[in-house]
Amino acid sequence: MRLAVCSSKGGVGKTTTAANVAVALGRRGRVLAVDVDPQESLGRAFGVVAKGRYDSLAALLEDPTEEPRAIIRHDVAPGLDLLPAHPMLETVAVHLTTTGGLTTSVRRALKPLLSDYDHIVLDTRGDLTGLTLAAVCAVDSVLTVFTSDPGSALGVARVAAFLEQHRAYENTSAVLAGVACAAWDPHGRAAREVLGALEGTDLPLMRTRIPLSRRVPTSTLAKLPVVLSTPTSSVAIAYLALADELLSAAERVAA
Numbered sequence: 001m002r003l004a005v006c007s008s009k010g011g012v013g014k015t016t017t018a019a020n021v022a023v024a025l026g027r028r029g030r031v032l033a034v035d036v037d038p039q040e041s042l043g044r045a046f047g048v049v050a051k052g053r054y055d056s057l058a059a060l061l062e063d064p065t066e067e068p069r070a071i072i073r074h075d076v077a078p079g080l081d082l083l084p085a086h087p088m089l090e091t092v093a094v095h096l097t098t099t100g101g102l103t104t105s106v107r108r109a110l111k112p113l114l115s116d117y118d119h120i121v122l123d124t125r126g127d128l129t130g131l132t133l134a135a136v137c138a139v140d141s142v143l144t145v146f147t148s149d150p151g152s153a154l155g156v157a158r159v160a161a162f163l164e165q166h167r168a169y170e171n172t173s174a175v176l177a178g179v180a181c182a183a184w185d186p187h188g189r190a191a192r193e194v195l196g197a198l199e200g201t202d203l204p205l206m207r208t209r210i211p212l213s214r215r216v217p218t219s220t221l222a223k224l225p226v227v228l229s230t231p232t233s234s235v236a237i238a239y240l241a242l243a244d245e246l247l248s249a250a251e252r253v254a255a
């Protein structure tokens with residue numbers, strides 16, 4: 001599976017989800033996690049920070065002759081390699097927007113690596129602009145997440161429309177494989193309302209809900225995703241279940 005975690009805004013749990021789903025998939029095969037957000041949060045979730053653009057995804061997008069395997073950080077977790085971002089990714093993206101090539105840049109950079117991995121997980125920044133489209137162009141499946149924020153359901157609909165639009169404009173093949181709640185608060189009315197709104201649509205709502213948990217911010221501080229730091233916690237178990245649910249969904253889509 002090649003999966004991008006996308007949303008129309010930030011702070012909804014994308015990076016946490018990308019990191020934990022990537023670790024969970026690492027139990028099922030070889031995984032590459034790719035940070036396509038110039039804020040480089042996915043790397044930070046594992047304590048990995050690029051020193052400059054030269055040892056990050058930015059270098060691969062900027063210079064097609066760069067060797068990706070020299071930049072990848074190997075075995076940051078069991079079964080998991082990581083390609084970090086760097087703030088200069090923003091500058092490189094702006095440059096590629098003017099010269100052309102941004103949309104296909106991530107797909108082109110990852111192409112030589114596809115046979116090395118069973119699964120690739122991309123984290124994106126919280127918008128639906130050029131770099132996110134470049135990530136979408138490199139995958140077959142997209143996961144979008146929502147929280148109890150009342151605007152969340154609208155955000156999910158925006159991602160679905162974005163994918164639809166670019167299947168037509170850019171000939172992308174990525175489909176919305178899943179819509180998941182990344183911070184489920186069973187006592188919160190807002191969360192139930194968002195869920196209710198999404199249940200009334202034909203969007204692929206995941207059965208697995210990631211519980212709201214203090215372990216998540218604690219694990220960010222510890223630079224270890226919860227699936228690694230506290231694998232028996234309810235939030236880690238939910239992420240393991242979400243990864244399996246996504247694999248089944250992606251297989252159904254491919255069939």
Ligand SMILES: Nc1ncnc2c1ncn2[C@@H]1O[C@H](COP(=O)(O)OP(=O)(O)O)[C@@H](O)[C@H]1O
Nearest residue numbers: 010011012013014015016183211212213216217
């Ligand atoms: N299940 C959860 N329970 C509690 N806090 C969470 C949960 N998921 C994410 N968070 C917190 O929400 C904030 C935003 O999460 P993050 O994954 O960085 O979102 P995004 O990548 O969409 O900006 C972070 O402070 C993170 O620790």
Ligand SMILES: [Mg+2]
Nearest residue numbers: 014015037041
């Ligand atoms: Mg993020």
